[in-house]
Amino acid sequence: MKKTLLGAAALIALPMAGANAQSDWFTQHQTYPGVYIGLEGGANWLLNYNMGVANGYPTTGWAAGAVIGYDFVGPRIELEGVFRQNDTYMTGLGTFGAFNASRNVNQVGVMVNALYDFLPGAMVTPYIGAGAGVGFVDGVDIFGATTSLSNTVFAYQGIIGLGWNVDNNFRVNLDGRYYGTTNPASAYGNWNNNNFSVMLGVSYKFGQPEAVAPPPPPPQPSAPSFMVFFDWDRSNLSQQALSTIQQAADAYKTKGSARITATGHTDTSGPASYNMALSLRRANAVKDALVRDGVPATAISVIGKGETQPLVPTGDGVREPQNRRVEIVIQ
Template identity: 55%
Template sequence: MKKLVIAGAIALAPFAVQAQTQDTYVPFEGFYIAGGGGAVWALSSNPGVTTYTGWLAGGKLGYDFLGPRVDLEVGYGRIGNNVFFPGSAVSGSSGQLNVMANAYYDFLPLQRFTPYIGVGAGVAFVDSNQPLGSTQFAWQAMAGLTYHIDSSWAVGVEARYMGTTNPSINTPTGTVYSQNHTIAALAGIAFKFGAPTVAPPPPPAAAPPSFMVFFDWDRSNLSAQALNTIKQAAAAYKTKGNARITATGHTDTSGPEAYNMALSLRRANTVKDALVREGVPATAIAVIGRGEAGLLVKTADGVREPQNRRVEIVIQ
């Protein structure tokens, strides 16, 4: 009887991970560890030998170069069979311990979803009646997909093909040599060390100081309250040093549009003159008339709305 063995190679979610905070994914190079497992199936056996779905598990330590990636992997697994030799290493199942050096290439290493391919070579210790098992040269080829949860954690799935040189085992009927090829479906998780801290975003810029001057209906003269507001605006200008002021005039929707445009401009110029009297240079003040555009309170046409009759003073 030929001995049935498995590729004890483990699923390792690879790493082309990136630096970040909990919510941001930023690529970076670094060391990673990974572990996982899955199902394995034997591709070669003797006539009359039945094999069953087996299992495998293991871990890795590697380094990610953001594209190329290398690691050292150790894994163990078993496959069941219908062969029973009392006192033999093959008795209802067979196992294999692998120590493999792997090289990968991650496509799209800067993206959260990273497909990859890889190859590996190493040593397999196959169940046998020898103290260290039947030591074999092993090789494997992998293809998989990694999802980066964040800069430190990733999960992945992998398909793997593995082979070894022919192991041997002593049985009551003599020494048996067997081909040893398997395929595996694996899943795993990985952690990458040294994710850099992402600085918090800067606070939003403060809105420029602004003041509001209101007018009576169809008027452009300044009330006592309006003059007091203009004094405050002039004082704010003086504290900012080399600043600019924009005085934008508005009207309500009563009256013709052309008339309201001219009225809004008169109001803005009235405010400019008052600011100049408070010590603001005329060259620092821009005057704009918007008429009925830019209503503070939305109204229908022809409505006298006090809050729409205004000049907005913005200091920048």
Template identity: 55%
Template sequence: MIKPIMAAAAALVALPIAAQAQEINAYPGFYVGAGGGAAIPLSSSNGGGIVGYTIGGTVGYDFVGPRVSLDVGYGQLPLNFNLPGTALTGKAGQLTTLINLSYDFFPTSTITPYIGAGAGLAFIDSNTSLGSTQFAWDALVGVKYNISNSMTFNIEARYVGTTSPSVNWNGQTYSGQNQNLLAMAGVTFKFGAPVVAPPPPPPPAAAPSYMVFFDWDRSNLSQQALNTIKQAAGAFKTKGNARITATGHTDTSGPEAYNMALSLRRANTVKDALVREGVPATAIAVIGRGEAGLLVQTGDGVREPQNRRVEIVIQ
């Protein structure tokens, strides 16, 4: 008379990886996980509809796509027979240790399907303890939901089989096939998440500025210059509490001392026009820089229109 010894087993292979705008879990690293679920025997001698349980843990390394893991699990299944005086009293237990190689599809997405397979050892109830050692193998398919860069929730279906265990009872040897289908859920945590640097602060807003240009050796204002000054005065009024700096410049024609005085006259001319537009004189500072700070670099003695200017900066 031959009867099977059924046991459930296995550990779950969890794992991470995925991405999102800046990709979730898209980095290699070690991970650990734990989970459990139902164990369903596929060997007919155990009777249809019998459901046991399985719990387990995993530790592995994720290469972002391929993964390798050590899965350790323990499971129990009810039996439709008893062998008094043995460990097989209406149920069978099995401890498995499996090395699995898995592959994650779309490893940088939030939802990541995966497959895997592996082999190892199973320790199955024999007489009074988990004493029967068998070769074990498994195949699995699952899907992961990446909760964060480090944590993953997964559901998985796994087939676990072993070589046929046997037990001696009352001078007879009982043996049979041992194949189980596991339906499991679990979580995993991956170490070494890369540190994401905070975004740099936004650059300070540039102070509004306006340019007023002058004819050669002149400090009077053209109509276009007056229009520009009017715009600058309007901008000052919208800012409320602000200050204006009017900086005068010249080109390189003429003596340096003369140009320094000319640049200051130009700056004061702009200040007077701003005051006429309603800007308080106390809010305006004037600076003369002469030939320094050329807008267009030239040699000495060059009449360059772009260099004959006053820069109005509102702060």
């Protein structure tokens, strides 16, 4: 059992590692809390199946279900109903002698799940979860006949998977899950009920993100100023940027005694904390170039504004070239 679960977790973790290497991690959709509904289905394996004197040989079965939940942007909670069916071939010794029988083992689970998305604002987000609820499972009478969903038992499950945010509303999930219950009863004794499922699901979240008014453009400085632009997710200086910095250095030298402020900015793609650090790297790259052009380092102040003061107002997650800049102000 443990080897099976560890192997499934490793298979699901492989695409996570690859997804972290994507340069275009964040998409142009906004995350927002809301109610969602979904459908799911996949394969189910009934593990270690036996019924006292009756030994079962399960085959690969199937599972299908539906969910309704609420997304808090990160944490999620949902109500889930899933039907599972596996064919088995049984041999054993019953009340009236030895028997051979094939039958379906049917299960219905009604679960309350708590889940957590690790990167809710990303195009692809890994998630984990756990659930508990009530299960209804087939039994077997003394004649070897199936008693449909005759057992009411406590059910529990663990979940690990990946979610693909197609857009603001639609999401596709792929996960592996262990599902178990307390021991169901049959005429031949209680039996262990352990399952492993691989499920593919699609969900729809209702509503739309609230419109956020873009911040007003920053006031234009009255002192001489210059502007240097950058490629996406870069802090290196182009030839045109170096030429502009040289002009700023020359303007500083003509003023004699002055101060220079280099203020770095980014566009809104990517997380805010990353953008703050990127804006500082850009501002420091400009400072280093000014020093090479003869401006004393002590005369230069460096500021990082991240994505908080766009030159061109945009929504979240938008790559706007004019917002990827450093403003050089000479006072």
